[in-house]
Amino acid sequence: MGAERNLKWDRRFLELAGLLASWSKDPSTKVGCVIIGPSREIVSTGYNGLPRGVNDSEERLNCRELKYQLTVHAEQNAILHAARIGVPLLGCSAYATWPPCTRCAVSWVQAGIARVVWPQLELPDRWRQDFELAASILSEAGVEAGAVVAELGEGADQSVDHDEALQLLHDLANAIRRKRFQGQKSVQVAVLPGCAVNGGQQYKIAVHLPSGAAADPSYTCVLFRAYLPFEGYPVTVDMFGEEERSCADKATLEATLKEILRHPDFKQRLTSLDLMAKQRQR
Numbered sequence: 353m354g355a356e357r358n359l360k361w362d363r364r365f366l367e368l369a370g371l372l373a374s375w376s377k378d379p380s381t382k383v384g385c386v387i388i389g390p391s392r393e394i395v396s397t398g399y400n401g402l403p404r405g406v407n408d409s410e411e412r413l414n415c416r417e418l419k420y421q422l423t424v425h426a427e428q429n430a431i432l433h434a435a436r437i438g439v440p441l442l443g444c445s446a447y448a449t450w451p452p453c454t455r456c457a458v459s460w461v462q463a464g465i466a467r468v469v470w471p472q473l474e475l476p477d478r479w480r481q482d483f484e485l486a487a488s489i490l491s492e493a494g495v496e497a498g499a500v501v502a503e504l505g506e507g508a509d510q511s512v513d514h515d516e517a518l519q520l521l522h523d524l525a526n527a528i529r530r531k532r533f534q535g536q537k538s539v540q541v542a543v544l545p546g547c548a549v550n551g552g553q554q555y556k557i558a559v560h561l562p563s564g565a566a567a568d569p570s571y572t573c574v575l576f577r578a579y580l581p582f583e584g585y586p587v588t589v590d591m592f593g594e595e596e597r598s599c600a601d602k603a604t605l606e607a608t609l610k611e612i613l614r615h616p617d618f619k620q621r622l623t624s625l626d627l628m629a630k631q632r633q634r
Contacts, residue, residue: 361392362500365447366471369426372399373449377408378423385426385448387434387441387465395444396437398429427456431463441465451475451499457486461493472499520621524612525557532608559605 365386372384376399387396402408402422412418424432427448434441442464451470452460460468468490475483490497521543529541540560612618 359500362447362469365445366449366469366500368394369447369449372397373426376400376426377413378419379413381450383426383448383450385430385446387430388445388447390443395439395441396430396434398426398431398433400424400426400429425453425456426450427452428459431459434463445469451483452486452490452497453479453482454486454489457489461489461495465495468495468497470499520618521557524609524618527612527615527618528557528559528605528608531612532605 365388369384369386372386373382374384376382376384378400381400383400385398386394389395400423402412403424406422412422427446430446431441443466444464445467446460446465447469448456449471450473452468457468487497525541525543529539533539533541541557542560543557613622
């Protein structure tokens with residue numbers, strides 16, 4: 353009974369971390385973190401973003417190299433916020449929507465965090481080695497750490513069908529290909545898996561456009577980004593997500609996608625799957 357009750361609280365705090373993640377302006381990966389005291393009181397919170405007072409312009413957020421240099425991780429923001437207001441973290445527990453990187457794992461150890469929890473999810477291959485090293489750091493330092501299967505709270509919508517949602521993305525990709533690139537075999541429109549985010553698996557519709565320029569042989573433009581979650585999680589869509597490279601044809605592609613999404617069949621399927629679509633504020 354005690355273990356079940358603890359798991360219930362773990363899931364609640366991970367849901368809270370997921371809410372915090374939604375406040376991040378990062379166009380590709382949103383991470384949230386909450387630090388909990390021994391009596392289950394909220395001690396500090398954080399999400400990934402640029403430092404206080406630093407302009408988080410669209411140009412900076414969409415420049416991957418610069419963004420990585422400027423971004424403060426959610427876990428570090430939670431630690432720094434606690435330091436700012438003079439709250440000790442010794443013996444506290446930390447909940448985040450991603451497993452910690454090595455930099456954040458070291459920060460947890462130095463701050464005196466006793467336990468670190470994140471949702472069970474698929475790890476991107478490019479970060480797997482760093483996450484594994486972070487886990488070994490926590491283990492060696494005696495910090496309890498691990499993933500739990502997070503679920504929605506009572507009353508949450510449980511109606512999402514993952515396979516049906518993924519099929520919708522493939523149908524959208526095919527519609528884009530037929531409407532905009534009929535007969536252009538060199539253009540690729542595909543549904544690609546991305547990072548695991550906030551307890552769910554990310555997918556994206558990407559358009560690969562060949563170019564004759566030797567210095568920049570091709571463009572890849574991400575038009576539609578969706579987070580298809582584990583069973584029981586609602587699906588969220590970030591429409592017209594970040595450009596992975598400059599794409600001169602992006603406005604035309606966006607107009608094509610908007611037109612396709614206005615079709616009654618796609619509108620009905622989006623509604624029935626409870627896909628929460630939003631257009632990026634510009």
